Amino acid sequence: MRPSPVTPPSPSQGQRTLAGILLTFLAVLSLASAFFIANELAGTVAGGMTIALLEAAFGVVFISGLWLGSLAKLAGQSRSKRSWNTTDLGWLILAAVGAAAAMGGFYSALVHEDLSVVSPITGATPLVSFLLILVLLRGQERLTPRVILGGILVVTGVVLVGLAN
Amino acid sequence: MSMGILLALLATLGWGASDVFARKAMRRISPRAVTVAMAGLIAVFLAFAIAVTDGLGVLLQLPWYAYVLTALMGFLAYVGGQYMYLLGMQRAGLAIAAPILSTVPLVSVFLAVALGGERPNAPTVAGAIIIVAGILLVITDRNRVLRE
Numbered sequence: 001m002r003p004s005p006v007t008p009p010s011p012s013q014g015q016r017t018l019a020g021i022l023l024t025f026l027a028v029l030s031l032a033s034a035f036f037i038a039n040e041l042a043g044t045v046a047g048g049m050t051i052a053l054l055e056a057a058f059g060v061v062f063i064s065g066l067w068l069g070s071l072a073k074l075a076g077q078s079r080s081k082r083s084w085n086t087t088d089l090g091w092l093i094l095a096a097v098g099a100a101a102a103m104g105g106f107y108s109a110l111v112h113e114d115l116s117v118v119s120p121i122t123g124a125t126p127l128v129s130f131l132l133i134l135v136l137l138r139g140q141e142r143l144t145p146r147v148i149l150g151g152i153l154v155v156t157g158v159v160l161v162g163l164a165n
Numbered sequence: 166m167s168m169g170i171l172l173a174l175l176a177t178l179g180w181g182a183s184d185v186f187a188r189k190a191m192r193r194i195s196p197r198a199v200t201v202a203m204a205g206l207i208a209v210f211l212a213f214a215i216a217v218t219d220g221l222g223v224l225l226q227l228p229w230y231a232y233v234l235t236a237l238m239g240f241l242a243y244v245g246g247q248y249m250y251l252l253g254m255q256r257a258g259l260a261i262a263a264p265i266l267s268t269v270p271l272v273s274v275f276l277a278v279a280l281g282g283e284r285p286n287a288p289t290v291a292g293a294i295i296i297v298a299g300i301l302l303v304i305t306d307r308n309r310v311l312r313e
Contacts, residue, residue, distance in 0.1 A: 020257025128181025
């Protein structure tokens with residue numbers, strides 16, 4: 001039996017992927033720019049937690065305007081119709097606690113160290129997420145030799161940055 | 166190890182945990198609603214922390230340009246960052262978007278050097294590159310994913 005020929009992606013699908021790549025690069029530049037501005041403010045104008053709070057407060061205003069529809073829909077759902085429960089809210093609150101500690105910690109770190117030192121260390125975040133997924137979300141991901149090698153590289157890099165500063 | 170390094174490690178742990186908890190919340194709550202709700206809750210928790218440590222009065226003692234710049238930060242981080250990443254991920258897929266996002270540390274270092282006048286030493290630059298390489302190895306390994 002002949003193998004079926006590989007169907008190339010349609011032009012529209014390729015354009016969609018390219019648009020996604022460009023949007024993600026824009027996200028990278030935006031996030032890095034926000035960190036750069038924080039670096040200029042931290043320690044000279046305001047403390048790390050103050051900067052983090054103001055950023056989050058303004059962020060709520062901007063993002064709420066964009067996604068007001070989603071919030072209204074969520075708030076309008078009756079208890080019998082909505083699919084989420086208090087456990088989901090609990091995870092949301094825990095996520096916010098972690099993020100608040102992270103943002104406060106990150107911007108406070110900028111008071112003591114340069115952005116070029118702090119930012120690479122926080123680049124290890126996906127590794128932390130992966131390790132927690134292994135523990136908390138069993139059955140979703142697994143350790144592979146490549147992951148172990150990647151983890152060793154990340155830890156090596158973090159130690160290198162830490163020792164160099 | 167300096168206080169800055171310790172705080173950076175705290176931030177890494179916090180963000181890593183936050184990503185996992187948010188993923189659990191997103192099983193039944195839409196990503197958009199989670200993002201908005203989290204931003205609000207983050208502001209509440211930080212306000213509480215500042216109220217306990219320095220007092221909320223510090224928020225009113227900043228120069229005018231600090232409010233302008235933090236508003237710009239809020240726009241860049243939440244609209245330019247999170248919103249654009251969500252849109253990008255929906256179009257290109259997580260397998261492409263996540264590795265791109267992992268380059269934020271390198272772009273941050275570039276901005277710090279090019280615009281901020283920072284001059285990181287060679288081990289710091291090498292460490293940054295090694296960290297990003299390690300993360301790329303992890304997140305591009307599809308064999309590690311058992312279930313989405």
